[in-house]
Amino acid sequence: MQRVTITLDDGLIEEIDRFMSTRQYATRSEAVRDLLRAGLAESSEGAAGPAADGDRACVAALVYVFDHDRRDLANRLTHAHHDHHDMSLATTHVHLNSDQCLEVALLRGKAGEIRHFADHLTAERGVRHGRLVVVPLDEAEASAPAQHHHD
Incomplete structure (x- = not known):
């Protein structure tokens, strides 16, 4: 596993924290990994769809x-x-x-x-x-x- 540093505005951090609380994530890293996976999957589905x-x-x-x-x-x-x-x-x-x-x-x-x-x-x-x-x-x-x- 690799460590990546990113800069996020306060509003986005608050949204991630609400997402974490709603879904009961233990850490921001777990929540961000799942959000990234979902975004990448959506992006891949769009690229592989009928208009690919x-x-x-x-x-x-x-x-x-x-x-x-x-x-x-x-x-x-x-x-x-x-x-x-x-x-x-x-x-x-x-x-x-x-x-x-x-x-x-x-x-x-x-x-x-x-x-x-x-x-x-x-x-x-x-x-x-x-x-x-x-x-x-x-x-x-x-x-x-x-x-x-x-x-």
């Missing part, structure tokens, strides 16, 4: 929270979206409080490109709680026009 084929057409929702006061972060996120405008269908931006914003980006394109874009955005320092939901499209859905009418 990087060339497969899909739609996706990328949801993330970020600190808009973090140095130039909002500009970097905006530029990233502009650099990938071809896959962007819509973005919703919500102010959660004086510091935090939530964005939901609806994307369409190849699964591998969307996953790469999502990984890039959620890895930015100051982005928290990033989650990507990928929905694979069959050939008919992938070739259908983006706009349609409901009866």
Whole structure:
């Protein structure tokens, strides 16, 4: 077993401590190991799911929270979206409080490109709680026009 040192903000430590208390963990290390395993398993399931084929057409929702006061972060996120405008269908931006914003980006394109874009955005320092939901499209859905009418 190896020892790893990480820095966590006070709010996250409080959440881990509540998690520990609820689940009756004896140590933070045990709780963090289980949380990491769960996160890695979820990440692996997403990568191994139906949209794992990087060339497969899909739609996706990328949801993330970020600190808009973090140095130039909002500009970097905006530029990233502009650099990938071809896959962007819509973005919703919500102010959660004086510091935090939530964005939901609806994307369409190849699964591998969307996953790469999502990984890039959620890895930015100051982005928290990033989650990507990928929905694979069959050939008919992938070739259908983006706009349609409901009866």
